[in-house]
Amino acid sequence: MLNIPLMSDNIQKEDVNALISFLKETNRFTQGPKVREFEQVWSEWLGVKHSLFVNSGSSANYITMAVLRDLYGEGEVIVPPIAWSSDIASVFAAGHTPVFVDIEKKNLAMQEKEILSHITDKTRAVFLTHVLGFKGLSGPLLKALRERDIPLIEDVCESHGAMMDGQKCGTFGLASNFSFYYAHHMSTIEGGMICTNDDRFYQYCRLYRSHGMVRESTDENFKADIARQYPDLRPEFLFLVPGYNMRSTELNAVIGLNQIKRLDANNKRRAENFKLFLDNLDPKKYFTDFDIEGAVNYAFVLLLREPDDAMFQRVTEALRENGVEFRRGTAGGGNLARQPFVRERLPGFDPASLKNAEFVHSYGFYTGNYPDLSEEKILSLCKLLNAI
Numbered sequence: 387m388l389n390i391p392l393m394s395d396n397i398q399k400e401d402v403n404a405l406i407s408f409l410k411e412t413n414r415f416t417q418g419p420k421v422r423e424f425e426q427v428w429s430e431w432l433g434v435k436h437s438l439f440v441n442s443g444s445s446a447n448y449i450t451m452a453v454l455r456d457l458y459g460e461g462e463v464i465v466p467p468i469a470w471s472s473d474i475a476s477v478f479a480a481g482h483t484p485v486f487v488d489i490e491k492k493n494l495a496m497q498e499k500e501i502l503s504h505i506t507d508k509t510r511a512v513f514l515t516h517v518l519g520f521k522g523l524s525g526p527l528l529k530a531l532r533e534r535d536i537p538l539i540e541d542v543c544e545s546h547g548a549m550m551d552g553q554k555c556g557t558f559g560l561a562s563n564f565s566f567y568y569a570h571h572m573s574t575i576e577g578g579m580i581c582t583n584d585d586r587f588y589q590y591c592r593l594y595r596s597h598g599m600v601r602e603s604t605d606e607n608f609k610a611d612i613a614r615q616y617p618d619l620r621p622e623f624l625f626l627v628p629g630y631n632m633r634s635t636e637l638n639a640v641i642g643l644n645q646i647k648r649l650d651a652n653n654k655r656r657a658e659n660f661k662l663f664l665d666n667l668d669p670k671k672y673f674t675d676f677d678i679e680g681a682v683n684y685a686f687v688l689l690l691r692e693p694d695d696a697m698f699q700r701v702t703e704a705l706r707e708n709g710v711e712f713r714r715g716t717a718g719g720g721n722l723a724r725q726p727f728v729r730e731r732l733p734g735f736d737p738a739s740l741k742n743a744e745f746v747h748s749y750g751f752y753t754g755n756y757p758d759l760s761e762e763k764i765l766s767l768c769k770l771l772n773a774i
């Protein structure tokens with residue numbers, strides 16, 4: 387038995403101790419100084435002007451898509467089929483139409499050429515996911531989007547610390563979203579972050595996080611201006627946008643502040659682990675040509691080299707029998723365009739037209755990659771897989 391879970395020990399005793407100490411001292415439990423401190427520390431770590439702590443990565447998605455609509459208008463949003471359900475659900479929820487484009491196998495991210503060829507005058511944004519620790523962006527794509535004036539929103543929920551050209555993913559677009567769910571690079575148990583360098587986008591995100599209330603803004607001129615426009619309403623209860631309550635708590639921020647201290651060292655281990663895994667996997671049986679430059683994978687992505695249903699079944703059984711926890715289809719379970727909530731809303735779209743996403747859906751897995759996963763276990767896992 388190999389006994390490799392998807393994640394191990396992501397909330398540690400020292401996090402719990404930090405929380406206990408905090409609880410003994412504080413009388414402020416939600417949305418206060420610790421949340422602000424965590425946002426500041428995160429902004430410094432990432433290299434952005436603003437960060438906004440929310441209660442999940444999905445909340446970050448819902449807020450950014452709503453703000454995109456309010457500031458740029460309703461329209462089409464280019465999305466990947468390999469991502470997470472809320473990357474698509476949030477697009478629908480904000481009244482936009484998702485436009486799927488196929489992915490590359492090398493990083494499971496959307497194909498550049500496909501993105502560019504799907505841009506129309508209705509395109510409001512490209513909502514790109516950096517999947518399972520890979521960087522999903524390239525310099526030429528970024529340049530092409532800037533030339534066409536198309537906002538980029540980065541979902542970095544699975545790729546905290548991934549780099550492109552020496553700069554962290556999540557700093558390139560109009561906004562970026564992170565998740566701190568237990569299984570990710572770092573955890574606040576549940577939690578998420580929206581990051582941006584755009585002042586206006588940030589102020590609107592603040593409103594959406596807290597019921598749409600104008601008093602949540604930190605821009606005094608903006609607040610005064612809105613208050614003047616609505617003299618019949620009290621400034622302390624002025625709901626400008628149809629907001630949510632997606633705030634997190636001081637408790638989660640305390641855990642985040644403790645966790646971020648370990649993030650870079652953990653990521654280094656994860657990158658080393660994944661390289662060891664790929665170096666020892668049989669390239670005749672498995673796809674090993676991933677683009678791992680700048681990648682920080684919290685999972686081992688396993689793709690069969692050839693479309694072979696019997697082999698897929700054998701791998702499934704071998705992982706199960708050896709206590710290796712896994713997910714089939716990689717991120718989000720595979721081709722999201724196949725999911726019922728998408729098919730219902732895009733009845734004319736054929737999910738099978740996304741050829742690489744279909745391959746990953748049918749012949750892809752991921753297994754856990756956590757910092758204290760031993761070299762011995764990684765090599766045993768490769769041996770097990772190579773023998774199939």
Ligand SMILES: Cc1ncc(COP(=O)(O)O)c(C=O)c1O
Nearest residue numbers: 442443444469470543544565567
């Ligand atoms: C790519 C991606 N985006 C968004 C999310 C949503 O994050 P959360 O689970 O914090 O809502 C996830 C979730 O795991 C994800 O993998």
